[in-house]
Amino acid sequence: MLPADHLSRSTVAFPCLKTLSMLNMGMSDKDLDHLLAASPVLETLVLASPVRRFHLRSQSLRSVLVFLVGDFAVVDAPLLERLIFMKPLLNARAARPVTVKIASTTNLHVLGYMEPMFHKLQIDGNIIQPDTVASPSTMVPAVRTLALKVNFCVLEELKMVASLLRCFPNLSTLHIQSVPCDLSETAAAGEHHAQFWREVGPVQCVRSSVKRIVFHKFHGHQNEFEFLKFVARDNANALESLLLVSPKEKLLSEDEVNEMIDKLGCPRFTAWTSKVLQLSPEVENDWSPMKACKLTVSDPFR
Template sequence: MAGGAAPLSTARGGYRLSTLNDDLLQEIITCLPVMEAARTVVLAKRWRYLWNSAPLFLKDGDLPQSARDFVVPRVLSEHQGRFRQISLTDCRLASLDRELPGWPRLLADKQTQRLHLNNRLPRNQIDISPHIPADILRCVSLQDLLLGFWTFPVDLSHGVGIFLPNLRELTLLMVIISDEDLEHLITACTALKTLKLTSITPKRVHLRSRSLRCALVGLSRTEDFAVVDAPLLERLVLYLPGTAVRVKIGYATNLRVLGHLDTRVHRLQIRDIMIQSGLQPNTMASTSTVIPSVKILAVTVNFGVLWEVKMLASFLRCFPNIVTLHIESALHDSSVSASAIEPSGEHHAKFWQEVGPVECLRSHVLGKMVIHEFRGDQNEFEFLKFVATNAQGLQSLHVVLQERNTSSADKVNEAKGKLQDLRFQTGISGVLLVLPKEGILSTLQKATDLSFDDPFRF
């Protein structure tokens, strides 16, 4: 090591660590990968006791694949301390059932706090995912539960009891569960703060929770999504739009962050009023069709399709108090008929000239706007002209041109020149940025991290 310092595994290093108290040493051991933590027993007899009694942090990703069938059951059965986190991203269910038949009950008895169980199944075998053990749903100590590629018991609401009073975060990934059982599961988690749903089977997802603050929902298979009763919900992030889906916002008086509403597939309903009917959006706003609590809104729109542009105006009217607006410019959908696309921008210009007032622009509240996936098309600039004319409080406009959409320096300079020609009421100038596209995992991680005030920012 640099400077001739002795490594921690030497006698001198071991002696220095051994001067620490047991509680601190246990915390150090807990932070180590399981194989490294187990090796600490060679340092001294005292370490053997510390390893066995320290809260267990087991991630199968720290183990060689060839050793997982043997090591995971053995560590679970022989460890004497509580289980802080068990993360099996490659859950070997057959070996667990064979080597440690009572492993689900053991997880509950050992007061497991965080549990991640992900079966690794071929995509064409998802419909035969194994059943989740009932004891997992009665692990009282759980605070964080992730289940991937499992099947929930039939008739969960009347069969298997659920008792997860301390669960704060629930993640379901590619699980088979009925509409009714999903609703019952969410309602039964009375301390739930964060919910993540990805590619689950229910066609209908209705949220009822008195504690939920953040929901991240992939809608790839869902046809009917509704926030029925979630008074503490602050953030709702929708992704994987899939096919047409009704998005209903009922009772969510604390909702502050919402996105991405997608004009291509989302049919927005606020309480009992449908904002879109077929291809003709209802453009009239009233007290029954607005959500005043939303401060940050993200919308995806294809500016080349006129009815989507109309839908964008309707969406914006529903949120009069937006402080930050994110618009993602979508690619042309091959399923949209050529007659619906107006690449010249002529019809779009006419629409934006004749459209009625949009309150969020005129109210002096909207201070920041970001256009993502900008391509420099004329129809995008027609929208920006409308913003420049009507936005009475806008303080910053960022136009993000993705690197992959940049064919030449001339295209960038042309877009920059058009942007500078815009005259905003507040005297600002739009800023053109050329940036790489953010990865989906990073985007989703920010979406549920409430320390990020704006999860859509670049």
């Protein structure tokens, strides 16, 4: 391949290239545009390079994994099925929010990990806010698998979670990874957050389409349970399984989880979990960016 700074000034072409992985390559957004335009059959892209802005235009790309360091926009990618975001190795929560714009994504089936305080989602010109009202212009109906990273101790994040879930009315699988809470805040915030989940309105995908919820790094904190109680109260009619995956440093037994549920004093929630609840310890796996991008892998977040 020619150096990146020659792409825009050359007639370089990659007519047979189907998979491209770029790691730690300095490249401007203009050079990246030229590279994609020169790859007419490219299907899979892994971009782990410091691109400050990426406007995705490709008539062939089906799967994209991006280590986000700047704003991202799907401008014209009609075949895109899978969009996966990884955070770069920096303290992203101290950085400014990254804008993720999604448009022309009628085939987008897989999206994540979205982080409410790190990603600012924009759908067809509408920025999703904590109080965003669901409408056709704020929804992506094609998405079937969604992954979120959430700090359940932070109320603003929970408000965004409720809004984000309303954007994907036909979800089938929901992955949630719990970000470590500040335990000193949990007790004080727990009652307040419980009130929020009691007052939040119905969410269409939770009520009618989600079949599987995988709760990664589940610690058994009160605020994590409050979210699950909301799911139970919202009549998750299609739900077949709720898998709680506890981290290695805090393995939870079935008896411990059942004891926590009993202490919540919510008979309806207890009856609901008895039907769908499963437990699993966190295990080592062979996950990799390239494997996650493979369209033959049905769920890249497992």
